[in-house]
Amino acid sequence: MILYCLDILFPAAVGAALVFFRSKRPGQTAALCAGGALLLTLICATWGGDALAADFGDFSLAFAADGVSRVFAVLVGALFLLCIVFAGEYAEDDARRAKLFGFMLLTLGAMLGLCFARNLFTFYLFFEAMGLASFPLVLHDRAPSGRRAAFWYLGFSVCGAALVLGGLILGGAPLLGDFRPGGVGLAADGRSLAAYFLIAVGFSCKAGMYPLSAWLPTAHPEAPAPASALMSGVITKAGILGLLRTTYFVFGADALRGSPAQRALLCLALTTVFLGSMLAYKERLMKKRLAYSSVSQLSYVIFGLLLLSPGGWDGALLQVVFHASAKVGLFLCAGAIIHKTGLLYVDELRGLGRRMPVVMCCFTLFSLSLIGIPPLGGFAAKWALCIGALDGGAIGIAGIVLLIVSALLTAGYLLPVVSVAFFPGEVYRAQPCEPWPRMSLPLGLLAGVLLLGGLFPRLFTAPCAALAAKLFSGGAL
C-alpha cells in the first residue's frame, strides 16, 4: 500500500512544489524526482502486490501490479525520465520552466496511479487527474494558437471522460469491481454493450480515435517539445490502457467477440489509421505532422486490441511499447532541431544531417521504426498486428491492407525529411550544431531500445506473456 502511495504521491508532491514555490534548479530536481519515481515504480512492479487504499462501499480505491500494469508503468516512468532529462536542456532559457517541470511531474504521478489501478473507479479518477494536470502543458508557450488548442484539449478531454462516466452510470456497479483477466462476468446484453461502447469511445478519445480526434493534432504541437513528446507518446497511452482494461479485464474478450460494438470500433480505428497517415502526409509543420502520425499509429493499437484475439493482443502491446519509444524520440528530435536551429517546417530541414548528425541518425532510426522496417521495434509490432489480423475475417484483411497503405504513407511523410537532411547536395556547407549530451543521450537510448526491440521484441512485453492464456480462456486459443 505504502509503496503505491509513495510512487504516486512523490512525483505529484514534488511537481506541486515546483509549480507553487520558487526553485533554483527545477530541471535537476525534476530529473532526480523522475529517476526516484522510476525506481519506486520498479519496486512497486516487483513487490507491490494487491493493495486497498480506501473503501467507499460501491467504490474502492485499490491498486495492484499485474503484467499489464508492469509494462505500462515502467514504460511511463522511463519515458518521463528521458523527456525530463531532455527538457533540462531544452527549457534552459525558459523563465517559467519550473512550471513546465511541475506539471510534467504531476502528470507522471497521475499516470503511475492509473497504471497500477485495480478497478475502473480508481482508473477513472487518475485518468481525470491526468487530463487536468497535462492541460497546462499545452498552454505553456502562451501563443494565441495555444489558447484555442488548450480549449480543444480540455473540451475533448472532458467530453471523453464524460462519455466514460456515462458508460459507467449505464453499466452500474458491476463495472467497478476489481479487474479480472477475461472479464468480471457481465451478461452480453444491449445495455452492457451500450455501456461498453460509450466507455470505449470515451477512452479512445484520449488516443485520438476518429471521430474524437480533432483535438490531438491541434493541441500536441502547441506544447514545448518534451511535453508534446510525452503527450503524443505516453499520455495517449492512458486512453489505450483504459480501453484495454475495459475490454479485457471488465467486459472480457469472449463476451465482446462478434458484437456490433466490436465491429463499429474496428471500423472507426481503421478509418483513423488511414485518416491520420493521409493528413500527416499533407502536413508541413513538423510537430503537427508527428501528431497526425500519432493519431494513425495509436489506432493500430486500438485495431489490435479490438481484434480480440491473442495475435491482436500481442501486436497491440508491442505497438504500445515501440510506438511510444519511436514517437517520443521523434518529438524530441523535433525539439532538438527547434532548440538549436529554430526550424519548424519539414521542407526547411535540408542539410540538417550534416549539422546535427547524431540527432538526425536517431531521427532516421525512429522513422524506420514507425514505418515498420526491420530491424527495428516498429516492424515487430506491425508484423504481430498483421499476423493477428489474418484470423480476423474480412475486416482483418481490410486492416492488413490499410496497415500497409498507412506504412507507405508513413514512409512518404518521414523519409523525404531524412533524404534531404543527409543528402543536401555536394555544395552544401553549414556549421555543425550538435546539441549537448543531455539532449542526445535520451535519443540514443531510445534508438537502442528500438534496435533491441526489433531483435528481441517479446523481451519488452514479457510480463504480459502469462496473461494471454487467461484472457482468451474461452475463445480463440
Place this chain on the structure above:
Amino acid sequence: MNLLPLFCVLFPMAAAPAVYAASRRADKARDRALWAAVLLEWLGCAALLSLGEGTLTLNGAGAFGMSFAFGGVRTVFAFLCATVFVFSALSSPFYFGGEERVHRYYAFFLLTLGGIEGVFLSADLFTTFFFFEIMSMASWVWVAQNETAPCERAANTYLAVAVIGGLLLLGGVLAVYAGTDGLLQYEALRARQTAGQTSPALFLGAVLLTLGFGAKAGMFPLHIWLPKAYPVAPAPASALLSGILTKSGVFGILMCGVCLIRGDARYAMLLLGAGVVTMLLGALLALTAVDLKRVLACSSLSQIGFILVAAAMLALGKETSLAAGGALLHAVNHALIKSVLFLSAGVIYKNYHTLDLNELRGAGRGSRLLAVCFLTGALSIAGVPLFGGYVSKTLIHEASVEHARLLGGTMGTLFKAVEGLFLFAGGLTLAYMTKLFVILFVQKRPAQAKPRALSLDRATGAALAVPALGLFAMGAFPNAAYERIAAYAAPSLGSEPFSLSYFSLENLRGAMISLLLGAAVYGLVVRLLLTKKGMLTEPRHFLSLEENVYKPLLRALAFVGALGARSLYCLTEGIVMALARLNGHGARPRVVPPEDDHFARYSPQHIRSGAISQTLAFELMLFGLGAVLTLLYLLFS
C-alpha cells in the same frame, strides 16, 4: 549447431560502425579496415563452402523467430556475393581517392553486405524479408552517395521502389502465412506443395513475393529505378548493385518458384512474360543509350530477363535440370561480368570524369590490361564460346528448346517464340557490347584530345583481372567448373545434375545464329541508324513508365486520399465549429486571459460569467450529442 552463417551475416554489420569510426581519422586506416573486414567475411563464406548443408534456428529472435541455412544454392550465392564485394572493396580506394564522406559509403557498404548475406543464408521467408529490407535501406545510401541533382532524383526513385517493393513483399509473406497456417520455412513449404494445385492465397502470395523481389531484381514493370540509379552511383557500388543486389531478388524468385508454387502454369507464364519483356526492353535500351554506365545498367536489365526466363521454366517444373543450371550459372556469370565491366567503367570515369560515349572515343587505349579485361567481360556477356556467358546462355537456350519439344501444342509454339526472342536478345547483347568496345578501345582519340596513359592502381588491376581470368578459365573448361557448381546447387533447387557437350556443333549453332544476328544489328542499327556524323545519338524516349504512368497515378491516388481524409476530418471539426458558433455567437472562448502570467490560474476579474457557462454548456452539449448518437446506433444496429 553451427554459428558460421550467423557470423557471416552479423560480422559485417558489427564491423560497419567500427570501420566508420576508424575511417573518420585517416585514409590509410580506412582502406585497411575495410579490406580487413571484407577479407574476413570472404574467409567466413569460403569456410561455408566446406561445411555442406546445415541449418541454424534462433527461436527468440525477431517477431517470428529466425532461421538460417547453408549449402547448395545459398552457399554459392553467399560466396559469390563475398567475392564480388572483395573486388569492389579492392577498387574502392582508387575510385574514391580523397573524396569527402567516404566513411559513410564504407559503413553502408558493410551494412549492405551483412543484409545480403542474411538474404542468401535465410531459411524462411520472415528472415529473408527481415534482411532484404535492411539491404534495401542500406543500399539507398550507395545511390545517393554522390549528392548531385540526378543522384537525388535517382535516389528518390530507388527509395520509392524499395519501400513499395518491401511492402509488396510483406503482403506476400503474410499471404503465404495465411495460406499455409503459419508455415514459412522454405523446406517445409517445399515438402508441403502438391504439383499443379495452389490455393488462391498461396498464388497471391507468390505473385506479391515475385513483384517484391522483382522490384530489386529489375523485373519489368518495376525496373524503373535501375537505369537511373546505376549511372549515378559510384562505380564500385554500381558493380555491386548490378552484380549482387539484383541477385538477392533473383534468389527470392528462384526460392518462390522452387518451394512455393512449383508446377503452377499460371505463375510460370506470368513470370515468363515479365522475363521476356525485361530481356528485350533492357537490350533495346542498352543499344540506344549513349552513357557508358547506362548501357551497362540496361544490359543488366536484359541479363536479368534471361535469368527470369530460366526461373520461369524452373517454376513450371517440367524439365528443371537445365533451367535450374542456366538460372544459377547465368546469375554467377552476370555477377562476375558486371563486376569487371562496371569497375572498368569506374577506371575510365576516374580518368576522364565523363560517361558520355561521344567524349570517350578511344578512352581506353591507354591501358592494355583494361582492354583485355573489358574484352573478356564483353565476350563473356555476349555469349561467345570459350567464355563464361556462353555456357549459361547455352543452358537456358537448350532448356527452352527442350520445353518446346516436350510441351507441344500452343505451349510448344510459345516456347519456340521464346527461343527466337532469346536468340535475338542475345544478338542485341553482342551488338551493344561491340558498340562499347569499339568506341572505347578501337576508335582513335579525337585529334585535339591528347592521348595519355590511364592511371590505375594495383588493387584495381587485380579486381579487374581476377574475375576476367576466372570467366575465361571456367568458360574454357565448363564441364569441370560450371557443371560442378550446378551439381552442388542442384538438390537445393530441386533438380538433377546434368552434363552437356558445350562445344558440339548442335550447341554452337544457337550461339552462332545469335552472334550473326548481333553483327547484323550492330552494322545496320548502330553504325547506320544511330551514328550521325561520327557521333552516337540517342532516339528520344516518347514514353517513360515512371514519368507518364507511375507518378501521375501516385499523385492522383494521393489527391483522392487526401480529399477523402480531409472531408471526413472536417466533418467532426465542422460540427464542433458550428456548435461553438451557435453557442457562443462567434465569440472566441477564453481559457486564460492574455495578460495573465500565472497560467492555469484564473484571475477573477477577467472572468465574465458568460465565459464559463459557454464552455461548460458546450462540453455538455458535445457529451450529450455523442451519447445520444451512440445509444441510437447500439439500439438499432
